[in-house]
Amino acid sequence: MNDLEVRQLRYFVAVAEELHFGRAAERLGMAQPPLSRAIRALERQLGVPLLERTTRHVALTPAGETLLRDARIALDAVTAAARRARHAGRSEPGLRLALKADYDGGLLPRILAAYQREAAALPVELVLGGKGEQVTALRDGRADVALVPAAVDEPFDVHGLDVEPLLTEPRLVALAASDPLSARSCLRLADLAGRVLPDGTPADGREACPATAGARPRRLDLAEIFNLVEVGSIVWFPPASVAPRHPRPGIAYRTVSDLPPLTLTLAWPHHSRSPAVAAFVRTATATAAATAAHPADERAPQPATS
Structure with a gap:
C-alpha cells in the first residue's frame, strides 16, 4: 500500500468534519465530483470503508473515526514542521x-x-x-x-x-467596588452565586445553564475585562500578582478562601x-x-x- 499523502488527509478531514460533500468541497475550494472520487480512491487504497453514505446523510465508520483522529494529528504535525522550518530559516x-x-x-x-x-x-x-x-x-x-x-x-x-x-x-476575585461583597475582606465561591466569569460560566463553580453551555464567547482583552468588572457585568479570578500592578478605583480585589x-x-x-x-x-x-x-x-x- 502506498503511503498516504497530505492532500488525501486534508480532503478526508474536511468531509469527516462537515459530513457533507458539498460543504466540504466549498471549504476546500474545489468541485464536489473530484472530491467524491478522491475519497473513494482513498477507501480503495486503505481497503476499508471510511464513510457510510445514503441519500440523506454521511456518517463515519469506525475506520473513519480512527483515521479522522490520526489524520488531525498528522496534519497538525505537518503544519508545525513547516512553521518551525520557516522560523529556523x-x-x-x-x-x-x-x-x-x-x-x-x-x-x-x-x-x-x-x-x-x-x-x-x-x-x-x-x-x-x-x-x-x-x-x-x-x-x-x-x-x-x-x-x-x-x-x-x-x-x-x-x-x-x-x-x-x-x-x-x-487567585483573587476582582469585582466592582460597588458590589456589596466588596465590603468583605474574604469570600467563598458560594458567595459569588449569580455572578459570571469572562467566559460566561457561573463564578460559584456551578454548571452553566443549558442555554449557555457549550457556547464560545468572544475572547476579551484585559481592558475589556476591567471595564466589564467595573460596571458589575462580570467578576474575574486573576492571579494575586495582578492586583498591585492594576489598581483601579472601580475594582475591588478580594481573597476567595476555596479558590484553587x-x-x-x-x-x-x-x-x-x-x-x-x-x-x-x-x-x-x-x-x-x-x-x-x-x-x-x-x-x-x-x-x-x-
Missing part, C-alpha cells in the same frame, strides 16, 4: 515566547533582563494568547517556549512537552535541541527560584486592595 533568528498577558507572576521583566545576558540568547518575540492557547502554540509550531498558567484543579496536557513549574500563587491557586509552568517541546531555549529555561527557573527566596518584593500581592 529566517535571516534573523529569534525566540518565540507564548504567554497570557499579565499571567507571568511578575517574573517576565526579570527573566528577559537576565536572559539577554546569556551567550545563547536570541531576541524574544512575545506570542500573546488567551487561556489555554500557550500549549497549542507550542504544538503547532508558533512558539518555542511558553509560560503556561493553569489552576491546580485544571492541569494541562503535557504529552510531548518538557515542563518546569516556576511558581504557585493564589494558579501555577505558572514553563513548557517547551520535548524534542527541542535549541541552545536559545535551553538558556531561557535556565534563566527562567533561576529567576523564579531567586524570587521565591526573597518574596518580600514588588511582586507581593495586596489581596484587600480596592
